[in-house]
Amino acid sequence: MEVANQIQLKFSGIDFPVVNFHSDRIFLNEDASSMRINVNPKVFFPKEDNNNFKIIQEVSISCKDCFELSLVAIGHFEILENIESDIKKSFVNINAPAIMFPYIRSFITTLTANLGDVTGTILIPTQFFKGDLEVVQD
Numbered sequence: 001m002e003v004a005n006q007i008q009l010k011f012s013g014i015d016f017p018v019v020n021f022h023s024d025r026i027f028l029n030e031d032a033s034s035m036r037i038n039v040n041p042k043v044f045f046p047k048e049d050n051n052n053f054k055i056i057q058e059v060s061i062s063c064k065d066c067f068e069l070s071l072v073a074i075g076h077f078e079i080l081e082n083i084e085s086d087i088k089k090s091f092v093n094i095n096a097p098a099i100m101f102p103y104i105r106s107f108i109t110t111l112t113a114n115l116g117d118v119t120g121t122i123l124i125p126t127q128f129f130k131g132d133l134e135v136v137q138d
Helices: 029-034 085-113
Strands: 009-023 035-044 052-063 067-079 134-136
Touching: 009 085, 029 035, 035 085, 052 085, 067 085
Parallel strands: 035 134
Antiparallel strands: 009 067, 035 052, 052 067
C-alpha cells in the first residue's frame, strides 16, 4: 500500500481591522431577498517569505432602506513545505478564501445578533471562490 504525503496549509487566524455598520430600520427575514452581498478577496505575499501569505477579503452587505455593513478580514496562512506552483496557486486562490469565509459569516451573524433591536440577525449564504485573486503589493 502506498502512503502519500499530505501538503499542509496552515491557517493561523483572522483579523477584522475594519468594520462599518449603519442601520436605517430593523432587518427582517422578508427583507432577505433584497440583500446584496459583495465579496472581494485579494492576496498579499510578503517579499521575504515564500511560504506565508495573507488573504484580504473586503465584504459589503446591504439591504435597501435597512442596513449597510462593510468589513475587511485578513486571514493569515502558511504553506508548510515547498510545493509545485499549480498546487500553491490552488491553495491561494480557492482553498484559503474558502477556509476563512465561515469565520467571516460567523462574525457577521454574531455581530448583528448582539445589536439588540437595531437590526435582526443577518445570515449570509456560503460563497464559492474561483479564478485568480488580485495581488496586493507593498
